[in-house]
Amino acid sequence: MNRTRPIIVIAIAAAAVVIAGSIAIGVTTMSRSDATTPLPTNAVKMTLPGLAAASGAPELTSIRLLHPRPGEVRQAAGPFDDRLALDGLAFDGTTVRGSLRVTSDVSAVLDLEVIAGFYDAGGAFLGIERFVYHAVHDGPTDPVTGTPVESIPFQATVPAEFAGRTASASVGVPVLVNE
Amino acid sequence: MRRRIPVLTSTTLIAALVATAVIAGTAGVASANGHTGETEGRTKNVIYLLGDGMGRTHVTAARERYYGSDGKLAMETLPSQGFISTYAVEKLSGQPGAKNFQPNPVTDSASAATAWSSGVKTYNAALGVDATGTVMPTIMELAKKAGLRTGNVSTAEVTDATPAGQMSHALARGCQGPVYSDAACQDLAITGKALPTSDIRVTPIADQIARNGTADVILGGGLGRFDAADETALKDQGYTVLGSPTSQRIATKADLASAQGQKVFGLFNRGNLTIEKAKQDNPSSVQAQEPTLPEMTSKALELLTQKGTTKDQGSSKGFYLQIEGALIDKRSHANDAAQTLGEMKAFDDAVKVAKEFAAKDGNTLVIVTADHECAGFNIIEKGTFTNAEAATPPANVDSGNTANNSSPTRPRNLVDPTRSTGIINGSGAANPKNFAPATFRIPSDPAGVVDGSPEAGLWLTYLSGNHTGADVPVYASGPGSDQVQGTIDNIALFDIVGHALRITK
Known part of the structure; x- marks a missing residue:
């Protein structure tokens, strides 16, 4: 009887120690696998210090610097001139027309804004009108092949306040997004 | 009468067991507290490679073309393989399982990018917001917040959907900059009335990227989207700016090779980068001086793993790096198989770079997939x-x-x-x-x-000139890659990456 008691004590103690150790290891293992940081709500920078909020529609200062001759349509410099061509520019005294062709790699035109400038017979700047294109889906496609078209026709009419005084026009592109 | 030796033996045994338990427990605690390293038992790095528009046939065709029927692309040698469903949802839709759930079977690149970046379904054209326009944090933002280093590399403009999906929030993907416009940036179908232009969701993406510091390393195209104020903002945050947004001088392959620093911003074309076939056909052109996707991948890995000068700048916590082969999609839209194949090869060569890095590192999860299939390639x-x-x-x-x-x-x-x-x-x-x-x-x-x-x-x-709704392949290796098996949805990638890095719930 006395000989078996130490063995029982040892067995109970050993079991307790093993269980305790297992719990300790298990807890730390569990805490390691669950050591996920709650999704930080402040991970997104919702404000950008130093950035002035945009005001008004896009402008092209180059339009005010041009002085086209009567009947002429000039292209005003813009940020995307190296990736587009303006074809068939024409001005009939009331409306300036043309089409924009993307000359760089393109799969679809998503957004386009064309600013038309109007001038009097002396080449003095009068004002502007805009043509805005926004693709609802992936942009216009060829009805036969289904592939994106890379030429978008545009037109802008002389505002009523300048009617009868407008002799020439310019066009420039401040917004162009092609996928 | 008690025998002394058994008592001593039992005492010694108990002491040994206690010591063992204490040591084991202590070791576990130490590990859990990060005392054994900065990675705390998690995956240290994730390299996420995205072939835009890359469907199953794109992979097969590139294999046949470059390695033969019995060969394999680098991506095909990764051990975990499966498919990703890619559908989008309509505007104002609920998430899957909600009563107002309205799926759209064919996604665009923006909706798909938001799915894996933010873990939510959203409408085509949305970036970093759910289908109701609510801002959602991205994996790259969460990684940055957790102290990991971050990189974003693309052959497209870095304001384009895939790279922008990690480092911006926009109601409309066309709001890229350099200037704001109502038509490109607002979406009244979502917000009811125009948001103030100070709202991040209508702030041009270029302005966001230049100021939010989400990615430490930014390499790609799109210099024309950035201006002098952006360059100042980047430099104020400590970026080394290759080329110049102010002068619109594009960065070159040589600039990239010599670039150093913890934060590097390099754009190598004013628009998208030049397709590989055109560079190979015109080796003396200016465009041929653009780095290739594998070259940008190698440099990004070098920059993200270099030792910093301060504790916060070090690489010990690991990194999250996204690499996009963007022109696979753009040339598939145009049904140009020769250029599509060339871009597939360049993308797979970037995968090879990532695979070799991961093999040496031993604690890097590599995921290779696509956002959607393009053009019904067959x-x-x-x-x-x-x-x-x-x-x-x-x-x-x-x-x-x-x-x-x-x-x-x-x-x-x-x-x-x-x-x-x-x-x-x-x-x-x-x-x-x-x-x-x-x-x-x-x-x-x-x-x-x-x-x-x-x-x-x-x-x-080709079937068409547009995206299709086909599932896309996914390949993975490294810790956590066992989650990338069978068919999973693209929003699951957010949780897989987030869990691997321990940066999400």
Whole structure:
């Protein structure tokens, strides 16, 4: 009887120690696998210090610097001139027309804004009108092949306040997004 | 009478067990507290490679073209493989399982990017917001917040959907900059009325990227989207700016090679980068000085793993790096198989760089996938033709045969000579209304067989010029890659990456 008691004590103690150790290891293992940081709500920078909020529609200062001759349509410099061509520019005294062709790699035109400038017979700047294109889906496609078209026709009419005084026009592109 | 030796033995045994338990427990605690390293038992790095528009056939065609039928692309050698479903949702839709859930079977790049970046379904054109316009944090933002280093590399403009999906929040993907416009940035169908222009969701993406510091390393195209104020903002945050947004001087391959620093911003074209085939065909051109995707990948890895000068700048916590082969999609839209294949090769070479890094590192999860399939790319048997070339679809008429006497009835399947005027990258190249396939030689073709000939072994066709709703392949290796098996949805990638890095719930 006395000989078996130490063995029982040892067995109970050993079991307790093993269980305790297992719990300790298990807890730390569990805490390691669950050591996920709650999704930080402040991970997104919702404000950008130093950035002035945009005001008004896009402008092209180059339009005010041009002085086209009567009947002429000039292209005003813009940020995307190296990736587009303006074809068939024409001005009939009331409306300036043309089409924009993307000359760089393109799969679809998503957004386009064309600013038309109007001038009097002396080449003095009068004002502007805009043509805005926004693709609802992936942009216009060829009805036969289904592939994106890379030429978008545009037109802008002389505002009523300048009617009868407008002799020439310019066009420039401040917004162009092609996928 | 007690025997002393057993008592001593038992005492020693208990002491040993106690010591063992204490040591084991302490070791566990130490590990959990990060005392054994900065990675705390998690995956240290994630390299996420995205072939824009890369469907299953894109992979097969590139394999056949460059390595032969019995070869493998680098991505195909990764051990975990499966498929990703890619559908989007309509505007104002609920998430999957919600009563107002309205799926759209075909996604665009923006919706798909938001799915894996932010873990939510959203409408086509949305970036970093859910389908109701609510801002959602991205994996790259969460990684940055957790102290990991971050990189974003693309062959597109870095304001384009895939890179922008990690480091911006926009109601409309067209709001790229350099200037704000109502049409490009607002979406009244989501917000009801125009948001103030100070709202991050209508702030041009270029302005966001230049100021939010989400990515430490930014390499790609799109210099024309950035201006002098952006350059100042970048430098104020400590970025080394290659080239110059102010002067619009593009960065070069040489600039990239010598670049150093914890934060590097380098754009190598004012628009998208130049396709590989054009650079290879014109090696003396300015565009040939652009770095390739594998070169940008190597440099990004070098920059993200270099030791910093301060504790916060070090690389010990690991990194999250996104790499996009963007032009696979853009050239698939145009149904240009030669350029599509060239971009696939460049993308797979970038995968090879990532794979080699991961093999050396030992604690990097590599995921290779796509956002959607583009253009219904397919491989047809040599000498056959597609429905697009046919006068009528395949025959289906035989009133006496119950197997094929149903409607519709079609008597024969013949080529329409006006729609099939020769191999499109060969004798039929001059006809814009030609629907014939493009052909390419494969390694097993006899010597003398050339691309664009009827004798070439690989015949490639396109279904359309737009995205399709087909599932896309996914390949992965490293810790956590076992989650990338079977068919999973693209929003699951957010949780897989987030869990691997321990940066999400």
